[in-house]
Structure formats: structure tokens, C-alpha cells
Amino acid sequence: MPTRRVIVVGAGVGGVVAARRLRKLLSARDEIVVVDRAAEAAFAPSFPWLVTGARTASAVTARLGTLLGRSIRVVHGEVVALDPVARRVTVGDRELDADALIVALGAELAPETIPGLAAFGHNLYDAAGATAMHAALRQLRSGRVVILTAAPAYKCPAAPYETAMLIDAWLRRQGRRAQVEVDVIAAEAAPMPAAGPAIGVAVSGMLAAKRIGYTPGRQVVHVNPAAGSLQFDDGRVEQVDLLGYVPPHRAPGCVRGSVLAGAGGWIAADRATLETTFPGVYAIGDVTSIPLASGRPLPKAGVFAHRQADVVAANLAHAWTGRGAPAAFDGHGACFVETGDGRAGYGAGNFYAEPAPGIVLRQPSRIAHWGKVAYERLWLRGIVVGLPG
Ligand SMILES: Cc1cc2nc3c(=O)[nH]c(=O)nc-3n(C[C@H](O)[C@H](O)[C@H](O)COP(=O)(O)OP(=O)(O)OC[C@H]3O[C@@H](n4cnc5c(N)ncnc54)[C@H](O)[C@@H]3O)c2cc1C
Incomplete structure (x- = not known):
């Protein structure tokens, strides 16, 4: 043959x-x-942990040889x-x-499509940007941190919300939370909209319980690095001391x-x-x-x-x-939502269900957090575990 x-x-x-x-x-x-x-690949679900210094970029990156083994030919x-x-x-x-x-x-990530965004903010969707965000957080004694989604649709719709909750927990541990305001300003109308309204209500409730400000449905159009301000399509302007953003995708x-x-x-x-x-x-x-x-x-x-x-x-x-x-492929999916303090929620369900996806988000637990850690460690060692069917 x-x-x-x-x-x-x-x-x-x-x-x-x-x-x-x-x-x-x-x-x-x-x-x-x-x-x-690339000759190596970073495990993106770990990027929110780069923001709080729980990981370094090298610790969440593996060579393609490790991920693929020897009997697969790699062309760089x-x-x-x-x-x-x-x-x-x-x-x-x-x-x-x-x-x-x-x-x-x-x-492909396209931060340059929003003028001023890359010059002022840190890209939470690449390892270097998430690491730089951590360095900037360490310097911040007081002021306002904004997590911005610069377009309504992006990969891992939980990630900016997780990042805000991890920053909240990190600032509490540093004894600086009272001096630093944490806000999410989102282009989408609700958190994780494809998962259905109940998930949006649950995640915005988590933000409110942590006193993380949340403004959905606002599209950034321009960032002024010199003024430290974000201009939105409704004409409003927001002052920001430290910006972490999810860039537009294409x-x-x-x-x-x-x-x-x-x-x-x-x-x-x-x-x-x-x-x-x-x-x-x-x-x-x-x-x-x-x-x-x-x-x-x-x-x-x-x-x-x-x-x-x-x-x-x-x-x-x-x-x-x-x-x-x-x-x-039957549309089933699941995701961990890190909520800080060593806990994560776990959402799972069928996105192909009609008339609406049947997604359930479980209460944050230590087990779910350790589930994500275990998956990360196996992946980076080149062990691909099967996902339940
Ligand atoms: C911060 C963050 C947190 C996340 N958390 C989760 C999570 O908890 N759970 C979850 O399910 N998903 C999560 N994701 C999303 C997940 O990482 C992506 O959905 C997933 O990686 C998509 O896999 P993919 O194979 O389609 O593309 P990718 O993993 O992005 O791989 C694309 C590959 O193509 C290569 N490539 C692109 N263009 C070219 C070119 N022109 N020439 C050569 N090579 C090229 C790239 O180098 C890359 O290696 C997260 C993502 C981010 C950024």
C-alpha cells in the first residue's frame, strides 16, 4: 500500500x-x-496565572518535540x-x-486595530503581555486596574473574568485591595454569552461579590496612552492606571x-x-x-x-x-473558571443543545482548581489525556 x-x-x-x-x-x-x-508552544489556559506570578512563561511552555513525540515530522x-x-x-x-x-x-490577535491599545495596555492573551501585567501590578500601590475586552468575541470567554478574580485575590493577599479598584469593561453584553444567560448572571454575581466593577456592552474605539484614558463608542471616557486587555481576533x-x-x-x-x-x-x-x-x-x-x-x-x-x-463532534464542552484563593468553578454542557445550550456552572471548589492544575501539568509533559465523550 x-x-x-x-x-x-x-x-x-x-x-x-x-x-x-x-x-x-x-x-x-x-x-x-x-x-x-514556532518551535515551542505555551499552554494558554495558564496565562491568568502569569498575571499573578503563580507561573512563569517558561514554566508553561513546552517544546513541540515534547508535545508531539519523535514519530511525527515537524516542519518549522x-x-x-x-x-x-x-x-x-x-x-x-x-x-x-x-x-x-x-x-x-x-x-490571530490584532491589538493594532484599536489605536493606542498596545502602546498603553498589556496583552493578557500572550505570555509576554501577561508577564508584563504582573510586573506592572507589583508596582501599583493604588489606583484603578481595568480588564478590557476590546471586541465582543474572543477565545476562552471565561479568561478575562478569571483574570479579574485572580487579580482581586492577589491584591487581597498583598494587603493592597482597599487601595486598588478592579474593573472589567467588556465589549460583550454579558459574560460568556454563548453559554446562555444563567452563566452570565452567575459570573457577574461572582464579580459583584468580590467588588469587581463590571460594565458590559461597551466597545473601546481608541486608547490615549499619554492621558491614560480609554475612549468608548458611546462617547464616554474612562481613566485607567493599569490596563490588561483581550485583543480583537481575526x-x-x-x-x-x-x-x-x-x-x-x-x-x-x-x-x-x-x-x-x-x-x-x-x-x-x-x-x-x-x-x-x-x-x-x-x-x-x-x-x-x-x-x-x-x-x-x-x-x-x-x-x-x-x-x-x-x-x-456533539458540541459538548467544559471549562474551569478560576475564581482566586485556589478555587475554580467548573462549567460543562452541550453547546449544540436546542433551543439553547444546556451549560451548568458548579460552585467554585478546590477540586476544580486542582483539576486544571493536573491537566496543565500533564499537557506540558506531553501527556494528552482523553476528554470524556
Ligand atoms: C488566556 C487564555 C486562557 C485560555 N483558557 C482556556 C481554558 O481554560 N480552556 C479552554 O478550553 N481554552 C482556553 N483557552 C483557549 C485555547 O487556548 C484555544 O482555544 C486553543 O489553543 C485553540 O486551539 P487551536 O489548535 O485552534 O489554535 P492554537 O492553539 O492557537 O494553535 C494555532 C497554531 O498555529 C500556529 N500558526 C498560526 N498561524 C501560522 C502560520 N501562518 N504559519 C505557521 N504557524 C502558524 C501558531 O503558532 C499556533 O501554534 C485560553 C486561551 C487564552 C489566550
Whole structure:
């Protein structure tokens, strides 16, 4: 039988899980190639812990070799073009052809689309920005910290709320909470809107109980670094001493520039199989846009990238080897919501449920916090645990 090749484009959560599962399921003769611009990957769910100094960037980063193992070929370089008709990936000036293509390129962060934002604030969605936010927090004796979401839709919709709650707990431990105001100003109308109104009420209740100010539904349009002020689309201006922000997201440039780009530049994929309209080409994780019954897209989160990768790997292996059974992504997801003081809430449910997602958020507990820590430690050691079905 001839050797076949799968190219997994992107070595984030979805790409790593897809490649690892395929390596287990396919014949050793079949080649699995993973392409990424980076030689290492940070575990993003740990970034809120960088903000409070509970982790360092190096402690939450692993080499791709650790994450992928030896029997997966890694090609380092910038993906500049995707041709789903030919199943061809252009990496720098090289062209790689595949029998199957799995696009797992995530979302691109675009802070520069809000003038002044990057010059004044710290990007909570990259390791360097979260680390710089911690250094700035350590310097702050009094004043106002604002956690800002600079666009209404972003990956891990819990993260800015978790970050605000972790900052609150850290300031209390430092004995500085009375001197420092903590506020969340959000572009979205409620916390985690795709999870349904009950989750929004629960999370805003948690913020209120911690005396974290919360103003939803306000879109920042401009930041004035010299004045330390944020200008919003309703004309109001907010003064800020320390700003941590979630930047606007967009689909990666090579996706936007390809025929794969659908609405808003994201890739439309079958909600169950993640196959695109191009045979043998799949898209998983943050790079996709999957509409829900509510009209909102499925949130961008590692848990979905992981489960979708499992499904694509199982189906490809079934098609190529005849072994196993076809699988379908059913919309289930779960997430930890760190609330500070070594506790986390745990939300889980089915985002494909109709007419509305059935998501339940459990009371914060130490067990949930340690569940997240355990997952982090295993992932960074290259141990990919299966998620419940
Ligand atoms: C602060 C924070 C906290 C989070 N917490 C959670 C959480 O608790 N639970 C959860 O489920 N999710 C969480 N997430 C979201 C989660 O990290 C993402 O949803 C997940 O990583 C998406 O996986 P992915 O494979 O689609 O993309 P990514 O993991 O982003 O991987 C994309 C890969 O593609 C590569 N790439 C992109 N463009 C190119 C190019 N042109 N050429 C070469 N390589 C390229 C990148 O280098 C990257 O390695 C969090 C995210 C953040 C930022």
C-alpha cells in the first residue's frame, strides 16, 4: 500500500491532539507532518496565572518535540498559502502536498486595530503581555486596574473574568485591595454569552461579590496612552492606571487569503465531522466558525479544538484503515473558571443543545482548581489525556 501523508497545519491544542491521535491510529507507513512557525508552544489556559506570578512563561511552555513525540515530522516555518483543492500548503518558499489536510491555525490577535491599545495596555492573551501585567501590578500601590475586552468575541470567554478574580485575590493577599479598584469593561453584553444567560448572571454575581466593577456592552474605539484614558463608542471616557486587555481576533492571514475563508474570514466546517467543502480538508479549533441555534458561533476554546481533533483523527483513520468507528463532534464542552484563593468553578454542557445550550456552572471548589492544575501539568509533559465523550 502506498504511503499517505496527512499535514496538520498548526501545532496548538487542536494540531497536537490530531497529530498524536493519528499517529496512534494510522499505519506506521503513513506520514504525519505538523507545520508551525514556532518551535515551542505555551499552554494558554495558564496565562491568568502569569498575571499573578503563580507561573512563569517558561514554566508553561513546552517544546513541540515534547508535545508531539519523535514519530511525527515537524516542519518549522510560516504558512503563507493554503490550496485546499490541491491539498497543498506553502511554507515559506516550500510546497507540501497531502492526501489529507487538517487546518488548525487558531486565531490571530490584532491589538493594532484599536489605536493606542498596545502602546498603553498589556496583552493578557500572550505570555509576554501577561508577564508584563504582573510586573506592572507589583508596582501599583493604588489606583484603578481595568480588564478590557476590546471586541465582543474572543477565545476562552471565561479568561478575562478569571483574570479579574485572580487579580482581586492577589491584591487581597498583598494587603493592597482597599487601595486598588478592579474593573472589567467588556465589549460583550454579558459574560460568556454563548453559554446562555444563567452563566452570565452567575459570573457577574461572582464579580459583584468580590467588588469587581463590571460594565458590559461597551466597545473601546481608541486608547490615549499619554492621558491614560480609554475612549468608548458611546462617547464616554474612562481613566485607567493599569490596563490588561483581550485583543480583537481575526482569522490568520493565510486563511483569509485562501478560498477556505468563509464569513468573517473564518473557515466553515461541518459541525459534526469538521470537514470543509473541500474533500479531505478539515478545519478544527479556533480557525473555524460553527453557528449555533442561538445565531452565535460556537465559542473558541481548547476543549473544542481537542474534541474536534479526536473526531477528525478517528474518521480519517476509519476511512484509511477500516478500523474503529466513525465519530461525530456533539458540541459538548467544559471549562474551569478560576475564581482566586485556589478555587475554580467548573462549567460543562452541550453547546449544540436546542433551543439553547444546556451549560451548568458548579460552585467554585478546590477540586476544580486542582483539576486544571493536573491537566496543565500533564499537557506540558506531553501527556494528552482523553476528554470524556
Ligand atoms: C488566556 C487564555 C486562557 C485560555 N483558557 C482556556 C481554558 O481554560 N480552556 C479552554 O478550553 N481554552 C482556553 N483557552 C483557549 C485555547 O487556548 C484555544 O482555544 C486553543 O489553543 C485553540 O486551539 P487551536 O489548535 O485552534 O489554535 P492554537 O492553539 O492557537 O494553535 C494555532 C497554531 O498555529 C500556529 N500558526 C498560526 N498561524 C501560522 C502560520 N501562518 N504559519 C505557521 N504557524 C502558524 C501558531 O503558532 C499556533 O501554534 C485560553 C486561551 C487564552 C489566550
